[in-house]
Amino acid sequence: MIPLYVFLVISLLFFGVAMCLMRTGKSGDGEVFAAGRMRPMIFGALTPGLGGLLPIGAKTRKRLALELCQAGYYHRDAATEYLALRNTLVVGWVLLVGTLLVVGAEPGAPPDVHLIGTGLLGLILLYAIPRLIVGGKAKARIRRIEYSLPDALDMISMCMTGGLNFPQSLSRVGNELARSHSDLACELRIVSRQADSGTLARAIQGFAQRVDTPEVHSLASVIGQTERRGGAVASAFHQYAVDVRRQRRLLAEEKGNRTSIHMLFPLVLCLAPPVYLLLLAPAAIELRGFVMEENREGGVLSPAASLREATATPNPQTEANLEG
DSSP, X not given: XXXXXXXXXXXXXXXXXXXXXXXXXXXXXXXHHSTTOOOOOTTGGGHHHHHTSSOOOHHHHHHHHHHHHHTTOOOTTHHHHHHHHHHHHHXXXXXXXXXXXXXXOOTTOOOOHHHHHHHHHHHHHHHHHHHXXXXXXXXXXXXXXXXXXXXXXXXXXXXXXXXXXXXHHHHHHHHHTTTTSHHHHHHHHHHHHHHHHSOHHHHHHXXXXXXXXXXXXXXHHHHHHHHHHTOOHHHHHHHHHHHHHHXXXXXXXXXXXXXXXXXXXXXXXXXXXXXXXXXXXHHHHHHHXXXXXXXXXXXXXXXXHHHHHHHHSOOHHHXXXXXX
16 A cells, blocks of 8 residues: 555656646746746756657647647747656656556566556556646637637727827737736737837738637738738728627627527426426326225225126126027
């Protein structure tokens, strides 16, 4: 039992250390917008070596870097840090299970099957859970950005109508939304900084690549086409904001129409049986009481009453034979 307790304690320590490292690896506004400042990597100079312990494909690594960026990990080596953390957990787990198998094994006895099974299960979980956590954070952050995008578009449109250019409007709206919609505010300020240092089209394209949603891709296309044709960005942006509002309204109506279909199965499975029970239970109880009462001796449904009724009822065939 002692090796099992040690195993559980070290497993909890592994989990706690992993969660702390994932929290410290997230880039805040100070690291993103401070010029010349970059936080050190989680494991320092050992991070690239630890990240290369287990092989990974180029496409998988690129997809992982996108998910980390969507989750808010803007460090340029965020994928390397993630792989280093995951590989450290996996290798440390393998060493822990192997040590417990060697220490707890008796001479000539077979290895502990339960410990091996638990070790394999823990290995699979340690390999898969960090990626699931990152994917869940990325999806939740993208949903928050999509939810706050129409408000930001309206505010940017008003700022541009008031005389500000597009990068200034992005910076102003990003500062205004810092408390209510922090995720979108961070992205807008990044776009504003990139537009100041480069071109607006490239900044919007980078925003679309980071968020990777149809609405942002459409926004990037609209702004790019407007700039190439020399049109007014403010009017195109205002029209796009109106279209986004209309699309959101239609999507909400569609979800509302689907709700009636989704409520059909809970209604049939959960609400209909109690209703039928309340309506039919009194009649069933009365019928049961009547049957039990009349099945007693002297009742209408008793065997004796049935026999008396059979003997008392004349048989027409018998009467005809007697008369003949």
